[in-house]
Amino acid sequence: DAGVIQSPRHExxxxxxxxTLRCKxxxxxxxxxxxxxxMMRGLELLIYFNNNVPIDDSGMPEDRFSAKxxxxxxxxxxxxxxxxxxxxxxxxxSSFTGRGAKSPLHFGNGTRLTVT
Amino acid sequence: GxxxxxxxxxxxxxxxDSAVIKCTYSDSASNYFPWYKQELGKRPQLIIxxxxxxxxxxxxxxxxxxxxxxxxxxxxIxxxxxxxxxxxxxxANNTGNQFYFGTGTSLTxxx
Numbered sequence: 001d002a003g004v005i006q007s008p009r010h011e012x013x014x015x016x017x018x019x020t021l022r023c024k025x026x027x028x029x030x031x032x033x034x035x036x037x038x039m040m041r042g043l044e045l046l047i048y049f050n051n052n053v054p055i056d057d058s059g060m061p062e063d064r065f066s067a068k069x070x071x072x073x074x075x076x077x078x079x080x081x082x083x084x085x086x087x088x089x090x091x092x093x094s095s096f097t098g099r100g101a102k103s104p105l106h107f108g109n110g111t112r113l114t115v116t
Numbered sequence: 117g118x119x120x121x122x123x124x125x126x127x128x129x130x131x132x133d134s135a136v137i138k139c140t141y142s143d144s145a146s147n148y149f150p151w152y153k154q155e156l157g158k159r160p161q162l163i164i165x166x167x168x169x170x171x172x173x174x175x176x177x178x179x180x181x182x183x184x185x186x187x188x189x190x191x192x193i194x195x196x197x198x199x200x201x202x203x204x205x206x207x208a209n210n211t212g213n214q215f216y217f218g219t220g221t222s223l224t225x226x227x
Contacts, residue, residue, distance in 0.1 A: 045214070095215075104162045104165055105150065
């Protein structure tokens with residue numbers, strides 16, 4: 001199993017530009033999570049999907065952030081326009097929840113975003 | 117929603133000593149408690165987990181205990197080694213499938 005795959009690993013962009021982060025969850029997992037990690041705020045949940053449907057997006061900072069999950073094997077997190085305060089490591093994670101079964105959360109390697 | 121608190125935020129121990137990290141949670145419906153280790157520049161990785169029908173679980177030098185009545189759970193690392201140095205996160209998972217994380221403990225093992 002290749003695990004959760006994120007791309008790109010690093011992204012450096014200028015303020016105002018659009019940024020798109022990508023994630024491929026573990027095959028068979030039905031829940032996908034986007035987290036942001038900074039020294040100041042730790043691990044913050046931005047949004048999570050269950051069976052490709054957004055369940056809780058209350059952690060999305062503002063309208064500049066949007067996330068989609070068009071199918072079970074792909075999700076994107078978009079920031080438009082980006083700002084320096086968006087600089088952080090963004091993790092995608094996936095898990096499985098079914099009738100009487102629950103798997104741990106598996107994280108991807110993250111995308112380190114720097115907005116100058 | 118769930119609220120997970122984690123203590124201490126930093127911990128230094130001598131190599132060979134034990135380390136204990138404690139977490140409390142607020143939602144009695146939470147029933148799954150994983151622990152993650154994050155090394156510098158890397159992703160959080162699961163090291164051990166416990167479900168609410170179990171009071172204790174061990175895996176070599178690592179153990180986790182759960183007290184459902186008091187709503188707290190702890191990570192115990194015995195015979196610590198320098199490679200145990202990392203940030204450790206506890207988490208609580210409820211029936212809604214969301215994972216709520218503690219704020220992390222930075223563990224330093226001094227050789």
